[in-house]
Amino acid sequence: MNPELTQVSFPVADYDLHTTLASGQSFGWRRQGDAWTGVIHGRWVRLRSAPSAIQAATVQAPADWRWLREYLQIDAPLDRIIATFPQDPWMQTAVRACPGLRLLRQDPWECLAGFILSSTKRITQIEQITARLCACYGDPVGVPLGVEPAYTFPAAARLAACSEAQLRACKMGFRAPYLLAAARHVAEGRLDWKQMASSPIGEAREALVAIPGVGRKIADCVLLFTGLFPQAFPVDVWILRTLQEQYFKNQPVSPKKILEFTEHYFGPWAGYAQQYVFHHARMQGAAKRGDRDKALP
DNA sequence: AACCAGGACACAA
DNA sequence: TTGTGTCATGGT
Numbered sequence: 001m002n003p004e005l006t007q008v009s010f011p012v013a014d015y016d017l018h019t020t021l022a023s024g025q026s027f028g029w030r031r032q033g034d035a036w037t038g039v040i041h042g043r044w045v046r047l048r049s050a051p052s053a054i055q056a057a058t059v060q061a062p063a064d065w066r067w068l069r070e071y072l073q074i075d076a077p078l079d080r081i082i083a084t085f086p087q088d089p090w091m092q093t094a095v096r097a098c099p100g101l102r103l104l105r106q107d108p109w110e111c112l113a114g115f116i117l118s119s120t121k122r123i124t125q126i127e128q129i130t131a132r133l134c135a136c137y138g139d140p141v142g143v144p145l146g147v148e149p150a151y152t153f154p155a156a157a158r159l160a161a162c163s164e165a166q167l168r169a170c171k172m173g174f175r176a177p178y179l180l181a182a183a184r185h186v187a188e189g190r191l192d193w194k195q196m197a198s199s200p201i202g203e204a205r206e207a208l209v210a211i212p213g214v215g216r217k218i219a220d221c222v223l224l225f226t227g228l229f230p231q232a233f234p235v236d237v238w239i240l241r242t243l244q245e246q247y248f249k250n251q252p253v254s255p256k257k258i259l260e261f262t263e264h265y266f267g268p269w270a271g272y273a274q275q276y277v278f279h280h281a282r283m284q285g286a287a288k289r290g291d292r293d294k295a296l297p
Numbered sequence: 298a299a300c301c302a303g304g305a306c307a308c309a310a
Numbered sequence: 311t312t313g314t315g316t317c318a319t320g321g322t
Binding site: 218 | 301304
């Protein structure tokens with residue numbers, strides 16, 4: 001149809017594209033109908049799920065598709081990963097409830113910035129803020145005819161050159177000074193991603209927590225969603241509530257105890273387990289709210 | 298219309 | 311160490 005489009009199909013088993021892209025690990029994907037569009041490594045992409053395959057389209061034929069396979073983590077051995085999860089009933093329920101849920105391998109800076117913007121925000125709002133940020137300070141990328149414009153996620157140096165007021169104009173509120181500080185930190189080259197990748201997780205986490213506005217939770221999100229440390233286990237309000245209910249008899253547990261628990265109980269792929277816990281808990285919450293809302297007059 | 302959201306931080310006790 | 315208030319914003 002569109003002469004510029006280059007398409008490819010990746011055979012996949014057990015990959016739920018919709019659940020994965022909507023599971024709150026990345027904030028740059030937009031859905032229209034059954035298709036998802038986003039920008040990866042400066043390239044516009046449209047993804048669609050087909051039976052036992054993911055179809056991808058870009059505007060110009062890339063030399064190869066490794067960048068996309070890696071981003072989507074198509075070759076991650078999901079069945080073997082899930083086999084390492086704890087065998088307790090609730091964990092198994094969560095696994096069955098989210099078949100094909102995957103983790104992506106995201107760009108470190110985009111991931112860091114996205115999660116700095118995530119604090120006490122709903123996922124839809126984080127997506128809106130990042131969209132404004134990209135439109136204002138990102139670079140336009142080539143899109144097919146008739147498709148709305150798309151932009152890269154702005155580089156750290158670009159945001160570092162902004163004023164706090166300019167960032168606030170993207171409706172990020174009190175997160176603006178944090179994002180600005182982080183952008184400067186990264187733009188000054190004070191974060192060595194390569195070294196982090198070859199460091200123990202504790203050292204990598206320390207390097208992230210040294211950034212203003214980045215605490216343990218956001219640091220763990222970055223460690224996990226960049227694909228560097230699959231054992232990283234971000235504990236947010238959903239996870240905290242759920243673990244308390246399921247593993248601590250609904251008793252209040254200190255943050256320290258929770259972290260201690262997550263660091264040994266969920267195994268070497270704890271971060272994947274975490275995503276199943278998170279997504280299942282969130283879906284259950286939505287279902288409950290839906291039920292209650294329907295019951296109201 | 299009030300409530301609360303994938304937190305972090307400064308400060309109190 | 312654990313508990314508070316504060317920070318903006320808008321969807322439900």
